[in-house]
Amino acid sequence: MIDTPENKNDLFNKARQVLEELLSLMDLTATVLPSDEFTVTDENGELSSVGLNIEGEDLGILIGRRGQTIVSLQYIVRLIMSHKTPVQIPIVLDVEGYKQRRCEGLRILASRLADQVKNRKTPFTMEPMSAFERRIIHLTLADHPDVITESTGVGEARKVVITPKTLPQN
Numbered sequence: 001m002i003d004t005p006e007n008k009n010d011l012f013n014k015a016r017q018v019l020e021e022l023l024s025l026m027d028l029t030a031t032v033l034p035s036d037e038f039t040v041t042d043e044n045g046e047l048s049s050v051g052l053n054i055e056g057e058d059l060g061i062l063i064g065r066r067g068q069t070i071v072s073l074q075y076i077v078r079l080i081m082s083h084k085t086p087v088q089i090p091i092v093l094d095v096e097g098y099k100q101r102r103c104e105g106l107r108i109l110a111s112r113l114a115d116q117v118k119n120r121k122t123p124f125t126m127e128p129m130s131a132f133e134r135r136i137i138h139l140t141l142a143d144h145p146d147v148i149t150e151s152t153g154v155g156e157a158r159k160v161v162i163t164p165k166t167l168p169q170n
Contacts, residue, residue, distance in 0.1 A: 030056030038092035110140040118146040123163040
């Protein structure tokens, strides 16, 4: 079980140490702090993801073009953690709140596009995005009364399509 505070802290500390070591090897000076936005516990109080936020100066290099570098760094941290602990919990990395701001922007965009789709009664296909970003769109619109969402495409070209629940009859 990982629901005890000691185990949660242990998991966070191990992930933080792995990330700090990688940043050190990259010759980057940064501080790793917990991210409340991406640290999630389920209804039973068990940890379902660990969020870490990297703070410092000139860390844009960690974000990369369209967030690709941070996704790769996150993958490496998850891979190392899978060898250090038997508990398989997603590690979510953020750099100076970039991902948090992106999520907020995606939620706003999803709501605005849903209103447009509802009013125009025509589907809208969004630009290709990562699985994480697509998930934000799907979750934001999951309970929307007038639209549904689905992902289409393959690999890097996967997109979210927002469709009215009732299409006009021809």
